[in-house]
Structures are given as C-alpha cells and as structure tokens.
Amino acid sequence: MDYFIKLLLSGTAKGSIYALIALGYTMVYGIVKLINFAHGEVYMIGGFTALIVGGFLSTLGMSIPVVLLFSILASIIYSSAFGFTIERLAYRPLRNKSRLSALISAIGISMILQNFIMLAQTEKYLPFPSYLPDLPFLQPVREYINSTQFIILITTSFIMIILTIIIKFTRIGKAMRATSQDKQMAQLVGVNINQVISVTFVIGSSLAAIGGVLICSYMGQINYYIGFVAGIKAFVAAVLGGIGSIPGAVLGSFILGWTESLGTGFISSDYEDAYAFIILILILILKPDGILGKNQKQKV
Amino acid sequence: MKRSIVVLSVLALAAVLITVGCQKKVTETIKIGVAGAHSGDLASYGLPSVNAAKLVVEGVNAKGGINGRMIELFIEDDQCKPEVATNTASKLVSDNVVAVIGHICSGATKAALGIYKDSKIVTVSPSATTPTLTQSGEYPNFFRTIAPDDAQAKLATMFIKDKLGIKILAVLHDKGDYGKGFAELVKQYAEAEGIQVVLFEGVNPGAPDYSAIVNKIGNSGATAVVWGGYHPEASKLVQQMKDKGMDLPFISDDGVKDQTFIDVAGKYAEGVYATGPMDTSANPMAIKAAADHKAKFGDDPGAFFLNAYAATQAVVNAIQKAGSTDFEAVSKALRSEYVETTLGKISFDARGDVIGFGFSVYQVQNGKYAELK
Missing domain, CATH: 3.40.50.2300 (Response regulator)
Known part of the structure; x- marks a missing residue:
C-alpha cells in the first residue's frame, strides 16, 4: 500500500510536469485550432533565459529569492516575445490557408529554434541551479514528494485556476471564446482577432516559460533538446484530456502521469511509452474528443 | 553557337591539362x-x-x-x-x-x-x-x-562483489545499444557470481522525471544500482534518488565517466562509481x-x-x-x-x-x- 501511494504521488508529480506544458498547448489549440509544435521549444528557451539571467544575477551577489523572481520574470518576457514573434511570422500569414500549412510551419519553427539554441548556446548538457527553496515541512515525507515536485504541483493548480478565470470571466477571455467559435463573426461584432490571438500566444508562451524554469530546476539540467521530448508527452496529455479544454489538459496530464508511474511500478518501465499510448488509443476510440473535449459536430 | 561550343571545349581541355599537370607534381595524398x-x-x-x-x-x-x-x-x-x-x-x-x-x-x-x-x-x-x-x-x-563492454562489465561486477560486497543489485539501462549491452552483461556476470539481480529495466532516455523507477528501486530491496547508459539520465537518477533519501552505491559505465556528468550532477555526483579507460x-x-x-x-x-x-x-x-x-x-x-x-x-x-x-x-x-x- 505504501508502495502504491509512493507511485501515485510520483505519478502526480510527473503529471503536473506534463500539465505545465500541456496547458499552453491546449490554450493555443482552443483559440486558434493550431497544434503549436514550437511550444516545447518556447519552454526550452524559457529555461535557457532563466539560466542565463539567473547566472548573471547570482554573480552580482543577489539572494536566491530575488534571483528566482527576476529570472522567472525575464524568461516570461523573453519567451512571450518569442511566442508573439512566432505567431506573427510563421502562423499569421497562413491563417486563412489550410490547417496543414500552419502545422508544417509549426514543425519548421520547432526545428529552427532547436538548432538556433544548439548553435547559439551549446550542444552540451548544462547544470541548472536549483533556485527553488527546500521546504522544511516536506523534509519528513521526502520519500513521497519533495519540495520541487510540491511547488510544481501547486503552480500547475494555480495556473489552471487563473486561466479558467481569465477565459470565463474577463473581457479578453470573452473575446478569446468568440474568436474560437467563429473568427469572422467575432470580427464583425468588433473583436480585434489579431490582438486576441497575439494575447493567446503571449499567455501560452508565459506558461511555457514558467514550466521551463520549474521543470529545469527539478531535472537539474538543461539541453536544447528537452523541449521536444516534453512537448510530445504534453501533446499526448492535451489530446487525452480533450484538446482545447483547460481542465482537460490537467486531467489528461495526471492520467498520463499515473499510468506511466503505476505501469513502471507494477509492470516494467521498458514499456512506459506504450502504457501512455494504449490509454490514448482507448480513450480516443471510446471518446474521440478526449475526456473533457467538446463534441463538435462537423457540418457537411 | 558553334563558336561558343568550340571555345568551351578548348577551355575544358585546358582545365583538364592544368589539373593533370598539377597532379604530376604532387604525389597522391x-x-x-x-x-x-x-x-x-x-x-x-x-x-x-x-x-x-x-x-x-x-x-x-x-x-x-x-x-x-x-x-x-x-x-x-x-x-x-x-x-x-x-x-x-x-x-x-x-x-x-x-x-x-x-x-x-x-x-x-x-x-x-x-x-x-x-x-x-x-x-x-x-x-x-x-x-x-x-x-x-x-x-x-x-x-x-x-576495451569492449564485456571487459568493463566484468570489472564492474567484480568490483561490486569484492570491494562493495553487494548481494542484491538493481540494473537499469537506457534501452540503447551501448547502455543495454553493458547492463545485460553486468546482469549475466553478477548472476554467475551469485549476486541477486532483483530489478532489470530500461527507462526512457530524456524523460524529465524518474521518480517512479526510483520508488521501484527502493521497493525492490536492492543495495546498489548499476546504470548502463550516458550521463544526462545518470545525473537525473542520482539526483532523484538522493532527493528521496536513498543513498545506494551507484555504479556506471564509461558513458558516465566524463567531467560533464560531475558538472551537471554537481553535489549529487559525489561518491558515484564509474568504470573507464585506464588513467594514462x-x-x-x-x-x-x-x-x-x-x-x-x-x-x-x-x-x-x-x-x-x-x-x-x-x-x-x-x-x-x-x-x-x-x-x-x-x-x-x-x-x-x-x-x-x-x-x-x-x-x-x-x-x-x-x-x-x-x-x-x-x-x-x-x-x-x-x-x-
């Protein structure tokens, strides 16, 4: 039983890592109907920005909380700028073309950014300093959950709530929903859809940046390739929960984390990916729009 | 038209002569x-x-x-x-x-x-x-x-048995040619030497989190961990093991015997064993x-x-x-x-x-x- 709880908690921690990235994925998909494959790369860039800014501030002798705050801020700003620019350059010109064009463009951007970071920074693995505090009250239960995992879990829940509030109750959220339902009609009633989509990308990229800082702190390392692996898993999680749905992304991530963790614990870690994809296939057969996805009727 | 062809062929001929001329002077590399x-x-x-x-x-x-x-x-x-x-x-x-x-x-x-x-x-x-x-x-x-991996695996196994005195072993690998090959050999030699291998599994390289497999190591009763693979995963594994308070000997291969491993894993690297080529x-x-x-x-x-x-x-x-x-x-x-x-x-x-x-x-x-x- 103790072992089961340990596995469940490590699955929860894993799920919250996936969820941090899946939230941005699903949000962009929900509004623009575009699978933003470059999202994983924005997350990686967020991590690198925090590493560079954090390293710089540390050498100036600032205390760890200040370094953490400023490096998160810097990576949010820098990643948002990336997200905004990517949308302007790679997606907006293709907005009225077939969806496949934008998808291919997204894959292209993902490769460009990976190679850009590899060339501009390094191809090596770099140590990522642990800026996150070691919470003393978790010390007795660290076999079950450690403070970094706990912080990631809390942040994920918090972000999910904030996003839901933004989308459900604010003016820009209303505009986002309108844009998602029908771009043309939204435009006719005076919604500036360009602005709405830019804001969506900025929010999505900020989430990726926060994810980058937290997850890299957890892993203790960073490399130009981390965005790809994480992006694929987050994508699966988002589809599992119903892509476009904010609570769905979180639920999907947890299901993915639990499946992988329990599968590893009780069967074998050799087939970790297989468990994830078996669950995905089952859910897509039974409920093609994902667990919490809306069933959208296609007009013929 | 005709003239240009003639000019071209003359030029081409000249080019051939020049290259042939060059090659005669320098012996082939x-x-x-x-x-x-x-x-x-x-x-x-x-x-x-x-x-x-x-x-x-x-x-x-x-x-x-x-x-x-x-x-x-x-x-x-x-x-x-x-x-x-x-x-x-x-x-x-x-x-x-x-x-x-x-x-x-x-x-x-x-x-x-x-x-x-x-x-x-x-x-x-x-x-x-x-x-x-x-x-x-x-x-x-x-x-x-x-030296091939079997020499390395043999040495690692004898070290585990004679110097560390380990009886129960967990062997993990990254499913790659190199890591899995090393891990399989260690398992084979260890079992031949009477060491019990309670866990033998591959993990996904590049995954952000290994806490589930770390829990499994804890649950298996192993008193040492062998890792077959490269340093990025090794540093995540030692970090997540030590974060959970598991202080088992960690023995790995030449893919980990690199200064990059120590740079990335930092304080968590301390005490890790790795086999590597003789010191020259x-x-x-x-x-x-x-x-x-x-x-x-x-x-x-x-x-x-x-x-x-x-x-x-x-x-x-x-x-x-x-x-x-x-x-x-x-x-x-x-x-x-x-x-x-x-x-x-x-x-x-x-x-x-x-x-x-x-x-x-x-x-x-x-x-x-x-x-x-």
Whole structure:
C-alpha cells in the first residue's frame, strides 16, 4: 500500500510536469485550432533565459529569492516575445490557408529554434541551479514528494485556476471564446482577432516559460533538446484530456502521469511509452474528443 | 553557337591539362576519414577525435608524411545516428579513404562497418565498445583502441562483489545499444557470481522525471544500482534518488565517466562509481598530446581524445610499416606491430581488440574522478 501511494504521488508529480506544458498547448489549440509544435521549444528557451539571467544575477551577489523572481520574470518576457514573434511570422500569414500549412510551419519553427539554441548556446548538457527553496515541512515525507515536485504541483493548480478565470470571466477571455467559435463573426461584432490571438500566444508562451524554469530546476539540467521530448508527452496529455479544454489538459496530464508511474511500478518501465499510448488509443476510440473535449459536430 | 561550343571545349581541355599537370607534381595524398558525432547532444564524445586526428596528422605531415606522402583528413559527421552513419560511410568510401578513425557510438559504428567491409577500408574506433563488433568475427576490417563492454562489465561486477560486497543489485539501462549491452552483461556476470539481480529495466532516455523507477528501486530491496547508459539520465537518477533519501552505491559505465556528468550532477555526483579507460595521465606522449591540444585549440581535450590519438598513431604506423595502403598489408601490420601511443604500447589481437590497454574503476571524489587502485 505504501508502495502504491509512493507511485501515485510520483505519478502526480510527473503529471503536473506534463500539465505545465500541456496547458499552453491546449490554450493555443482552443483559440486558434493550431497544434503549436514550437511550444516545447518556447519552454526550452524559457529555461535557457532563466539560466542565463539567473547566472548573471547570482554573480552580482543577489539572494536566491530575488534571483528566482527576476529570472522567472525575464524568461516570461523573453519567451512571450518569442511566442508573439512566432505567431506573427510563421502562423499569421497562413491563417486563412489550410490547417496543414500552419502545422508544417509549426514543425519548421520547432526545428529552427532547436538548432538556433544548439548553435547559439551549446550542444552540451548544462547544470541548472536549483533556485527553488527546500521546504522544511516536506523534509519528513521526502520519500513521497519533495519540495520541487510540491511547488510544481501547486503552480500547475494555480495556473489552471487563473486561466479558467481569465477565459470565463474577463473581457479578453470573452473575446478569446468568440474568436474560437467563429473568427469572422467575432470580427464583425468588433473583436480585434489579431490582438486576441497575439494575447493567446503571449499567455501560452508565459506558461511555457514558467514550466521551463520549474521543470529545469527539478531535472537539474538543461539541453536544447528537452523541449521536444516534453512537448510530445504534453501533446499526448492535451489530446487525452480533450484538446482545447483547460481542465482537460490537467486531467489528461495526471492520467498520463499515473499510468506511466503505476505501469513502471507494477509492470516494467521498458514499456512506459506504450502504457501512455494504449490509454490514448482507448480513450480516443471510446471518446474521440478526449475526456473533457467538446463534441463538435462537423457540418457537411 | 558553334563558336561558343568550340571555345568551351578548348577551355575544358585546358582545365583538364592544368589539373593533370598539377597532379604530376604532387604525389597522391593518403586519405584518412574521421567519422563520429560532431553535432547533436553527443558531440562532446565525437569532436575530440577530430582534434586528435588533426594533431597526429599535422605532426606526421610536418615530418614529411608517410614515406613521402602527405596525409589528408576527411571529416564527416554521423550525429551518432545509425541512419546518418551509413550515408557518412558511403561518402567516405566515395572519397577513396584508406582508413577511417571512428565511428564514435556503437550503433552508428555497426551501421557503417558493413559498408567499409565491402570497400576494404580499415576502421579504427576510439570509443565503440559493443562486444559483438569484434567478437562476432563479422568485421575483419574493424579495430578499436578501447576495451569492449564485456571487459568493463566484468570489472564492474567484480568490483561490486569484492570491494562493495553487494548481494542484491538493481540494473537499469537506457534501452540503447551501448547502455543495454553493458547492463545485460553486468546482469549475466553478477548472476554467475551469485549476486541477486532483483530489478532489470530500461527507462526512457530524456524523460524529465524518474521518480517512479526510483520508488521501484527502493521497493525492490536492492543495495546498489548499476546504470548502463550516458550521463544526462545518470545525473537525473542520482539526483532523484538522493532527493528521496536513498543513498545506494551507484555504479556506471564509461558513458558516465566524463567531467560533464560531475558538472551537471554537481553535489549529487559525489561518491558515484564509474568504470573507464585506464588513467594514462603519466604517459609522456599523452601529456604532450594534451599540451599540443591546449596550444592549438585553446582548451583541454575531451572524451576519447587519447584513444583517437592512439588510433590515428596506430593507423599511421601500420601504413608506414606495411609500406602501402593495401588493405591486407595494413590490417596485418595493425595486428603484428606494437606501437608506442598515448595509451602506452599497444597492438591488436586477431579479433581487432586492443592489447595493452584496459579499464579501471573510478569514483567521484571532491568533484573529480579518482582512479581506485
């Protein structure tokens, strides 16, 4: 039983890592109907920005909380700028073309950014300093959950709530929903859809940046390739929960984390990916729009 | 129209004459290929061999080459990927190289070897350690200046049994050719020595989180962990184990015996064991090679630098002794001649494995790998 709880908690921690990235994925998909494959790369860039800014501030002798705050801020700003620019350059010109064009463009951007970071920074693995505090009250239960995992879990829940509030109750959220339902009609009633989509990308990229800082702190390392692996898993999680749905992304991530963790614990870690994809296939057969996805009727 | 054709053919003829004229003056160079990961996340294993080959060749050419013929290097990147390595190999074959220093990763080496075998090209890898590359007898053209994994696994197992006194073992690997090969051998030897292997599993390389498998190690009752694979996953594993308060001995392979591992894992690396090639830092030739590297490239040489240096020295020596670049003669010279290299005095046995150089166990002590005697 103790072992089961340990596995469940490590699955929860894993799920919250996936969820941090899946939230941005699903949000962009929900509004623009575009699978933003470059999202994983924005997350990686967020991590690198925090590493560079954090390293710089540390050498100036600032205390760890200040370094953490400023490096998160810097990576949010820098990643948002990336997200905004990517949308302007790679997606907006293709907005009225077939969806496949934008998808291919997204894959292209993902490769460009990976190679850009590899060339501009390094191809090596770099140590990522642990800026996150070691919470003393978790010390007795660290076999079950450690403070970094706990912080990631809390942040994920918090972000999910904030996003839901933004989308459900604010003016820009209303505009986002309108844009998602029908771009043309939204435009006719005076919604500036360009602005709405830019804001969506900025929010999505900020989430990726926060994810980058937290997850890299957890892993203790960073490399130009981390965005790809994480992006694929987050994508699966988002589809599992119903892509476009904010609570769905979180639920999907947890299901993915639990499946992988329990599968590893009780069967074998050799087939970790297989468990994830078996669950995905089952859910897509039974409920093609994902667990919490809306069933959208296609007009013929 | 007609006139331009005439002019063109005259020009073409002249060009041919010029190139023929040039070739007559200079004797043909001896072409040696250098292949391995020069980009991608394993580039830190491949780039040092390029520098090593360049340094050796520079030295030989400065002294007038081999029997008056200059050496020319052809450097090709395989990114450690088997599918790229076959292209790399075909490219080198079409460049008419007589020998190849490389490849770096075992998987890529295996993919490329068949192509070199068909074209009769001697291949000397500084780092490919999968045992079957030599033991299968399939590749008479293959040599290596590193001991194979089974030597490494044997040493690691005996160390676990005799020095650490471990009875129950967990063995993990990254599902790759190299890591899984090492892990399987450790399991095999450990069971033969009476050590109980309670956990033998592969994990996903690159995954952000290994806490589930760490829990499983804790639950299995193992008193030590063996990792077959490379350093990025190893540092995440030791970190997540120690974060959970599990302080088991962690024993790994040459893929982890790299300063990058210690840089990335930081304080978590302390106490980790890894097997790696014998320490050659007292060898005067190795010291000179490292100094030359520093002078020319501005930093300390990386992984497998000395192995690649020795591989190039062995090839140069064999061509010199054979007096030709003929495949049979060169491979015979590699097997029969002893040569003084950065690894010590080495030669190759009938299967192509190096004689005179092997593995030691290292431990991370105060942020550095220290050889355990």
